[in-house]
Amino acid sequence: MNYIPGKNLIAPDSLSRMPIDDSSGSKELEEEIEAYIHKISLQNIYTKDEDIVQIIQAQILDKECQEVKQFVRSKWPTKIKLTSDIKNYYSIRNKLSLVDDLLLRSNRMIIPKNLRPIMLNKLHAGHLGITKTRIRAKRNMWWPGISKDIELKVKSCPACVQNSRNKQEPLVASSLPDYPWQKVTMDLFKLENKWYIIITDCYSRYFEVEELVRMRMRDVIKVCKATFSRHGVPQSIFTDSGTQFQNLDSSEFRRFMKEWSFTIFTSSP
Template sequence: MRQDILSKIHGGHQGIVKCRALARSSVWWPGLSTDIKVMIEECATCVKERKPPPEPLQPTPVPDYPWQKVGVDLMDWRGNDYLVVVDYFSRYIEMALLRSTTSETVIQHLKSIMSRHGIPEVMMTVNGPQFDADKFSRFAEEYGFIHETSSPRYPQANGEAERAVQTLKQLLLKAEDPYVAMLNYRATPLQCGFSPAERLMERRLRTKVPAVPNLLIPDWPKFHDMRSADVQQKEAQKKNHDKRHRAQPLPTLKPGERVWLKTPTEKEAVILRPVAPRSYELQTKTGIQKRNRRHLNRRLSDAPTPKQSPDKASTTIPPDAGRPGHRGEDGGFPDPSSEQRETDSPSEGLPNERPVTTRSGRVVKRPNILDL
């Protein structure tokens, strides 16, 4: 009977607070509050669709020197495809128009960009078919850089490239001459006080804006001060983000755990191993995939297990439960830890007395006092 009532209370798959509020005006038994909580936490439907809380921000480490790490992404703009490459240290952006999005075309443009700026140590890309092909793996091995990919459906993992794509779209949307817009972006100082061109090439770029000739003479800025300013900026950004979103870390998943995926196609999976911070390799029905922790919910038992057996205690409906605003003795929802269980007979030693009950219908047990 209790299980049937719990199922009806949670029929709309509302949260713990709402289900408790719904039950408060109708039914009660010792441990009802806990039973509702356990049932909702183990509801398979709720676990599948549960949105995880925001996690603490994990800033990207500042590289040790320019062009050490670059981010790569593809951008679609007004029917054309572009290759976008951004330096993680200087925020210097390179863009190339693609005739096609095949691996061969992408590799040729990357070779052209590397011939101007050098070969990076690490290249972070998305999980597109262009970068997942064997040709790109051979290209990375031949040129001697580490190829890393972001988790599918989690673009924040390659945040610099995503930010560069947004910047380029804003420039192309507003500018009459896209090349002048790109020039002005590269020559505009960042929050640290130095422009992307200064951080990458040790010099200021000459633009249409009049400038004193002495400013165009190469002058490498204080490297350590510039890098320290970057680190402090990222720390402040993390502090503000965590405070604003009340972020809290999600529990770590272990190999062998069953999880639910928040994706349209795959729903069930088993954790194989962690492959990166907040990223896991998992086994699905279609094969091995990589997903971010934010897309995984722990899979608990499909059916709730009430704390009490219906055979040991019966469901009790308070006499005034139908009255709006009904509460327990303390004005809140009854808590089984602070309540005494009901009994079918009066206390021992008082067999002929009428049992004394509280307003909610619970039997009051009188203490045994020595008759001296």
């Protein structure tokens, strides 16, 4: 007996190349794969089990869904042979599947006609806008023309129509002062457990920041006097509604305002 390397063999050994008949094991593997795919498909549907059962029952009673199911199980004819309703499914036929008799487009359930008004109400719960309602629909349901139906639903919703009319007023910019330090803004802020005051000229946008050793009104007034002595006393000061600038004649800052002859304006609380 002589050994001949495989690369030198002109013809392969027929017995070593003969396939083993294992049709039973192959069938079991196919069933396991199909069961796994069904399980994964149902897990990816974002809805309750009772909703799935309701939709399956509605699909059984819906002529359009039954016809589509038949084509999914067998073979799709040419588009010209389909009715107008079924033609809406032709372009997505490769995305259609059946999982436990539930007709799906990828992981989205096909909604029969009689359930579409109910599902539209569920999709629009919370009065979401057109875009957000469409995004919600993409998670678990589809039917021909769903995008247009969502648009019509939102545009015909009385609450959404009313809210769309109550548009926010545009921001009105304040007028530019005639000269520097005519108008200033003032605010207090805290940074790394230290309090600061910032005074900004509305004409040049120049600002000065000073640290406050203590959060007392007299310390705020001291910084203001030093700043106004260098740049001039403003006609108007704009602040927030903090307690330091409260609208009381008895407050220290109000007395300071009268002595130095400027006006203070506070923002809405």
